[in-house]
Amino acid sequence: MERKQFLKTLGGGAAFALIFPCLHGCSTDDPEITGTIVEEPTGVDFTIDLTSSEAVNLATNGGFILKNLVVVAKNLQGEYVAASQVCSHQAYDQVRFVDQKGGIFYCDVHGSQFEQNGTPLNQVDGNAAKTLKVYNVELSADMLRVFE
Numbered sequence: 001m002e003r004k005q006f007l008k009t010l011g012g013g014a015a016f017a018l019i020f021p022c023l024h025g026c027s028t029d030d031p032e033i034t035g036t037i038v039e040e041p042t043g044v045d046f047t048i049d050l051t052s053s054e055a056v057n058l059a060t061n062g063g064f065i066l067k068n069l070v071v072v073a074k075n076l077q078g079e080y081v082a083a084s085q086v087c088s089h090q091a092y093d094q095v096r097f098v099d100q101k102g103g104i105f106y107c108d109v110h111g112s113q114f115e116q117n118g119t120p121l122n123q124v125d126g127n128a129a130k131t132l133k134v135y136n137v138e139l140s141a142d143m144l145r146v147f148e
């Protein structure tokens with residue numbers, strides 16, 4: 001039986017499932033994940049005005065914002081921390097700050113977890129995880145500088 005005939009016998013739905021199994025990304029465990037593989041930012045050095053609208057989520061402990069591929073968070077103790085949004089596992093841009101284990105950086109693509117200093121907390125795919133890049137933060141009045 002030829003491929004075309006085979007697909008015809010399956011019907012439209014089954015043929016579609018066989019031909020397009022990766023519409024939402026094959027390398028993720030969750031079909032809702034829409035991360036993108038990107039390069040880790042270099043030369044990071046920017047300032048956030050904490051009174052501006054872009055910083056609204058930093059008013060609350062546990063809140064975070066994304067800027068220039070950096071996750072800037074106000075941890076559960078009220079201190080500012082920053083890490084790469086680009087996961088050290090497979091470079092998806094899905095690292096976020098989450099209220100788990102006292103506040104960690106987390107990538108939902110494959111479940112990598114990192115301490116606030118970038119130290120990996122778990123293994124993914126049985127491989128030793130790499131450290132997540134973290135950045136310095138410096139608060140001066142209402143201005144928060146994030147830099148390497």
Ligand code: FES
Nearest residue numbers: 087089090107110
């Ligand atoms: S890319 Fe795999 S856990 Fe982040």
